[in-house]
Amino acid sequence: MRIHLVSGACGFVGRNMVKRLVKTTNDKIFMIDDLSIGRHPSEWLEGFNSKMQGDLEILDKEERLYFWKGDFRNLLFYMRENPRFIQEKYGIEFERFADVFHFAAIVGGRMKIEGDPMIVALDLSIDAEFFYWITQHKPERVLYPSSSAAYPISLQTTEAAIALSEGDIDFKKNLGTPDMTYGWSKLTGEFLAQIAAKHYGVPVACIRPFSGYGEDQEQSYxxxxxxxxxxxxxxxxxxxxxxxxxxDFVHIDDVLDFIFLLLDNVNDGSAYNIGSGRxxxxxxxxxxxxxxxxxxxxxxxxxxxxxxxxxxxxxxxxxxxxxxxxxxxxxxxxxxxxxxxxxxxx
Ligand SMILES: NC(=O)c1ccc[n+]([C@@H]2O[C@H](COP(=O)([O-])OP(=O)(O)OC[C@H]3O[C@@H](n4cnc5c(N)ncnc54)[C@H](O)[C@@H]3O)[C@@H](O)[C@H]2O)c1
The missing domain is CATH 3.90.25.10 (UDP-galactose 4-epimerase, domain 1)
Known part of the structure; x- marks a missing residue:
């Protein structure tokens, strides 16, 4: 049995990813979200009955979709204490997760990034626990969403703006200053992704999305x-x-297509742009x-x-x-x- 994990599953990218996985695979999906921003699956997944098993919600009678509501860090902590926490507590039998999509993050629009930078910095703690866990659990493949905010802001000014290329972030050279705490956390996440891949042999691919948008995005964007x-x-x-x-606006369907292409081709933690180029x-x-x-x-x-x-x-x-x-x-x-x-x- 293949089971994928989607953290931040009820947010904008997560919802679209879950719907895509439901449509294109027969695999099981373990969704995690604290619903701080996300919407409960009943609002965007049609045709699924749900029942509770303790604090886990099981959607559909074939038990294909699971929804764990809570702070991902807590689940990561439980799995750190007991690597078979999910299997034992919820009776779901599997050896390891297949694809892991890590979308749980405090994001928000410009208002939050500039107005409450310290809450956004909590992404560092979510990502640190996450990357530690994948090096222990060793899922088959991992997708880490970085961001175009990781690029040096000096390359994005009125006078000096250029089309940002992957090589403008080079961990062996000068990194520049990314965009606020959000950019710093993404840059750190990319660094951890490379360590997870190279030092621990976990296949990881990173994307640097520019401005992703879509039909069901929150109004704060x-x-x-x-x-x-x-x-x-x-x-x-x-x-x-x-x-x-x-x-640079890029539609979510293109972002998802690109994620699957990348998972099939990249495993060393390196990061690729996903934008329109315009x-x-x-x-x-x-x-x-x-x-x-x-x-x-x-x-x-x-x-x-x-x-x-x-x-x-x-x-x-x-x-x-x-x-x-x-x-x-x-x-x-x-x-x-x-x-x-x-x-x-x-
Ligand atoms: N949408 C874009 O254009 C874009 C661009 C660049 C990067 N990204 C990255 O993609 C990822 C997803 O972005 P999004 O647009 O879907 O954001 P979003 O805010 O819509 O989704 C994030 C989800 O994570 C959940 N969440 C937050 N903290 C959590 C925690 N501690 N535990 C469990 N759940 C938690 C929220 O409730 C929300 O549903 C983020 O890492 C973001 O930085 C997105």
Whole structure:
């Protein structure tokens, strides 16, 4: 029996990953989330009955999906004390997890990254326990989501912005300063991933997603928030900062495709960009959404809002050269999907 583990399973990336695994495999899935941000599986997984076995929720009669609600660090601690904790406590028989997707993290948008940096720093403790556990448990394969926030912020200023390449982070040379505590925790996570792979022989692949977005993302993120306001035909249209700051938007379906490609091909802990390779300013994003909505609003800059670095976008050449892979969903197509999803919520 194959069983995968998805931490942070009820968050944006986790939910999409669980739904993908349900659709494309017959394997079991062990989901973990403390629901601090995430939504309970009953809200986004259709057609599954659920029953409780102690504090574990079992979804569906074939016992294919399990949901453990709580702080992942607690479970990691229980498994540190007893490596067969899950097997013994819940009577699930398996030797080791197959694929482990580690999405549990304190993320939030710019407001949280800049407004409450110390809570975001707790990611260091989640990741440290996680990486220790994988070196003991030795799952078949591990996916660690780093972030484009790990790149040096000096390469993302108004004057010096460049398309960020994987080699701009080199653990043997100067690393630069990543973006706030969030970026530091991701950079540390990548370092631990390499140690887990090279020193302990655990197959790990890392992704550096740029701005992932999708239909069911929380409203605290810019893409769904801007889409919702365009759907309501906001005018004047408020933008954080001047709106000239830019990001690289990539649809979640492309992110998931890339994750599986990477797991099949990378096991040494190295990290690859996942972005579109295109810089889109927030002004352009508003233009795309207002065009989809069929109106032309006046723009109202909100200069007191946090905007982060000026320009952050990916150089996708290494990914193209190494794997012959490019994202499939264009900005227009992806944003149309998000817009249509927001229209339904009106
Ligand atoms: N979405 C993106 O574009 C993007 C970009 C770069 C990196 N990432 C990384 O991908 C991962 C997932 O991101 P996301 O967008 O799905 O974020 P998210 O906030 O939607 O999901 C994180 C999930 O983890 C849960 N969680 C937080 N702390 C926990 C804990 N201690 N124990 C158990 N569960 C906990 C939350 O409830 C939430 O459901 C994160 O590591 C994030 O840094 C995402």
């Amino acid at each position: 810019p893409v769904p928030a801007i889409a919702a306001r365009a759907a309501k035909k906001e005018d004047p249209f408020e933008v954080w900062g001047s709106g000239k700051q830019g990001r 810089l889109t300013s927030f002004l352009e994003l508003i233009e795309v959404f207002s065009d989809i909505a069929g109106y032309k609003p006046e723009i109202k800059p909100l200069l007191d809002k946090p905007v982060g670095v000026h320009s952050r976008y990916a150089n996708m050449d290494l990914v193209d050269k190494t794997f012959g892979w490019k994202p499939k969903i264009s900005l227009r197509e992806g944003m149309t999907r998000v817009y249509n999803a927001q229209l339904k919520n009106l």
